[in-house]
Amino acid sequence: MAFDRQHFDAMSCPTSVTWTNDIEGMFTQTDVDHMKQVTNGALDLSNYNSVKIYASKIYNEVASGAMPPPGSGEPTWGQDKVNTFGCWIQQGTPQ
Secondary structure (H helix, E strand, O other), X not given: OOOOHHHHHOOOOOOOOOHHHHHHXXXXXXXXXXXXXXXXXXOOOOOHHHHHHOHHHHXXXXXXXXXXXXXXXXXXXXXXXXXXXXXXXXXXXXX
């Protein structure tokens, strides 16, 4: 399922969300290493600009439970974490 701008605009986001304070720490080293490998380095989850570029795609994956991948040993994101990431998108992906 792809989420459009209307989806993000409708989210209730009571606080400001930034890359440095909220988003960067959501990705484990396992997440970072895995995505670098499967995307041939195109997606670096430890890099603000890379995550900003792929934010909507990342959101689609975490919201559907497809990321982190099953069997990776990493837990799927809870709704609070998914919402925080969505709020970051809604707010323009501030650093």
